[in-house]
Amino acid sequence: MYRDNAVVLRQHKLGEADRIVTLLTRRHGLVRAVAKGVRRTRSKFGARLEPFAHIDVQLHPGRSLDIVTQVQTLDAFAADIVDDYPRYTTACAILETAERLAGEERAPVPRLHALTVGALRALCDRTRPPDLLLDAYLLRAMTYAGWAPAIGRCARCDRPGPHTAFHVAAGGAVCVHCRPPGAATPAPGVLALMDALNHGRWDGTETAEPAVRSQASGLIAAHLQWHLERRLRTLPLVERSLDHPAAEPAGAVGQHAEAVRQDEDRDSTTRPASIA
Ligand SMILES: [Zn+2]
Numbered sequence: 001m002y003r004d005n006a007v008v009l010r011q012h013k014l015g016e017a018d019r020i021v022t023l024l025t026r027r028h029g030l031v032r033a034v035a036k037g038v039r040r041t042r043s044k045f046g047a048r049l050e051p052f053a054h055i056d057v058q059l060h061p062g063r064s065l066d067i068v069t070q071v072q073t074l075d076a077f078a079a080d081i082v083d084d085y086p087r088y089t090t091a092c093a094i095l096e097t098a099e100r101l102a103g104e105e106r107a108p109v110p111r112l113h114a115l116t117v118g119a120l121r122a123l124c125d126r127t128r129p130p131d132l133l134l135d136a137y138l139l140r141a142m143t144y145a146g147w148a149p150a151i152g153r154c155a156r157c158d159r160p161g162p163h164t165a166f167h168v169a170a171g172g173a174v175c176v177h178c179r180p181p182g183a184a185t186p187a188p189g190v191l192a193l194m195d196a197l198n199h200g201r202w203d204g205t206e207t208a209e210p211a212v213r214s215q216a217s218g219l220i221a222a223h224l225q226w227h228l229e230r231r232l233r234t235l236p237l238v239e240r241s242l243d244h245p246a247a248e249p250a251g252a253v254g255q256h257a258e259a260v261r262q263d264e265d266r267d268s269t270t271r272p273a274s275i276a
Pocket residue numbers: 154155156157158159174175176177178179
């Protein structure tokens with residue numbers, strides 16, 4: 001028997017009455033566990049094991065999956081999230097990113113756990129716009145995963161910036177000497193905004209130009225996508241109210257990643273019009 005602090009990432013049905021829950025725990029990393037009987041109406045912990053919940057949980061090691069034996073709610077984040085579509089989609093993207101970046105089951109990821117709890121709490125507090133919270137979360141989560149994009153220094157030669165080009169495959173910001181063909185040229189202020197979000201310097205982030213916020217989101221999403229083997233399922237649902245490019249395929253990340261590609265096309269006329 002062991003006890004841990006966890007965020008419920010998702011759950012699915014198992015048989016008639018049970019559920020399998022995927023937890024991001026503080027000390028045991030990702031844990032998949034069975035919650036028995038929770039789909040019966042009188043279940044005492046069914047409601048406490050909904051996605052987004054921050055819980056104190058007791059688990060009994062099982063043969064293949066552990067078994068949830070006790071649950072206490074620490075923060076019922078879902079109540080403040082599910083009725084607000086931008087916050088809901090942002091929270092879904094946070095949970096999905098957390099699961100993808102946590103790595104193998106039972107590999108401890110205490111910083112990712114703390115970051116995820118903090119991001120959900122900030123989302124519920126409604127003191128910052130969801131798009132900025134998500135971008136800050138993604139940057140820091142990628143840092144913990146070892147995928148941090150270079151921002152202040154050249155990704156290739158480490159020359160200190162500020163730099164004016166960004167290339168996902170090169171690893172982020174690149175100096176004039178290292179920039180590969182097809183590097184994006186973000187608007188002035190974009191890399192500075194990313195640096196501020198990455199380091200939690202929130203002053204001024206909300207007054208950044210919409211185009212600057214949108215481009216920063218695009219570069220962050222493109223960088224994340226580059227590093228994930230397959231696209232996040234929920235990220236394309238995230239509504240980014242700042243940017244509605246016409247005639248783009250559905251999906252904010254798709255739009256932003258496409259914008260980055262178009263930037264690259266402008267820089268390199270030999271590239272085909274659509275790489276998607
Ligand atoms: Zn360089």
